[in-house]
Structures are given as structure tokens and as C-alpha cells.
Amino acid sequence: MAEAIAALALEHGFTVATAESLTGGQVGTDLAAAEDSSEWFAGSVVSYQTRIKYEVLGVPEGQPVITEEAVTAMAAGVAKLMTADATVALSGCGGPGSQEGQEPGTTWIAAHVRGTTRAELHHYTGEPEEVLAQARQRALELLQALMQATVTDQSP
Numbered sequence: 001m002a003e004a005i006a007a008l009a010l011e012h013g014f015t016v017a018t019a020e021s022l023t024g025g026q027v028g029t030d031l032a033a034a035e036d037s038s039e040w041f042a043g044s045v046v047s048y049q050t051r052i053k054y055e056v057l058g059v060p061e062g063q064p065v066i067t068e069e070a071v072t073a074m075a076a077g078v079a080k081l082m083t084a085d086a087t088v089a090l091s092g093c094g095g096p097g098s099q100e101g102q103e104p105g106t107t108w109i110a111a112h113v114r115g116t117t118r119a120e121l122h123h124y125t126g127e128p129e130e131v132l133a134q135a136r137q138r139a140l141e142l143l144q145a146l147m148q149a150t151v152t153d154q155s156p
Contacts, residue, residue, distance in 0.1 A: 001144055002030045003034050010040060015041075016040055017043055017044060017084035017086075018044040018089070019047060020090050021048055021090060022093075022107060022131075023090050023135055023136050023139070025044055025046040026136050027044070028044030030140060031044075043082055047074065058080070059077070065091050066102045068110070071119055072089075072110045074089035074110065075087045086112075086146075088109065088112075103123070105122075106121070108122075109139050111145075112146075113146040118146055120138070120142060122134070
């Protein structure tokens, strides 16, 4: 999936960035390992502590962070911070316990590409590492799909 994102970025001039909480930088690691990543991957903000979401990524102070509003703010915030036009953000509860009243596996993912944002709520199952793997995969899929849709919409 990261290679498909790399191909789109190189062909269509995307600059890509991530804002991660739940996955702790794993999505950014996947992207950094893809072809010619230094040409299109700006970087990642790993905002594991809530205050970083507020102070760096523009999530409104006091906003619960496992919400659609938080991940869309994170995606837009990292786009601004890194001058990126294709971003993905993740926040959730990996487990084993609950967080913010959310059950383990509750995950919000948002992609923000050239002014269009899509957010999704998922309820993954399994051990924490299984939840992270599922969230990581879906984040890449969502980013790639929105990048592709943006390119298709702008075709003559």
C-alpha cells in the first residue's frame, strides 16, 4: 500500500505527512520505507500525549481525542505544519483497557487530501498489536483511496 501511495505522490506531486497517536509512528515508518520517500514524504508527528494534539496539531483544548473532530483537526494540523497536501491521522484506544470511555479497538482515522477530508470510525478486535496492525493498514488504504479520488476528480 505504501508503494501505491509513493507512485501517486511521485506522479501527481503530492507531499505526504502523518499525525499518529494510536499507531505510534508505524504508518510514517511504512511511508518512509517506500520508493523515493525523501521526495514526497514530509514526515510525521507522533502525538501520543493528548497535550501534543492540542499544542501542536490544533485539536481544540479539552476536545476528547478519540473523536472525528480530533482526527480531522490532526490531519489538517499536520498538513499545515508540514506544508503537505495529503495527510492521514489516527487516534484510538488500542487496549487492553478503555480510554475516554471508549472500548479497546475504537479507532478514528482521517485522511485530508487537497482540501477534502474523510474520516472513519472502526471497532477493531484482538490484542493491542492486532488492533494496531488493522488500523495501520486501513490508514494507508484510506489515504491512497482519497489521493486516487482527488487525482481522478481533477482529470480533464
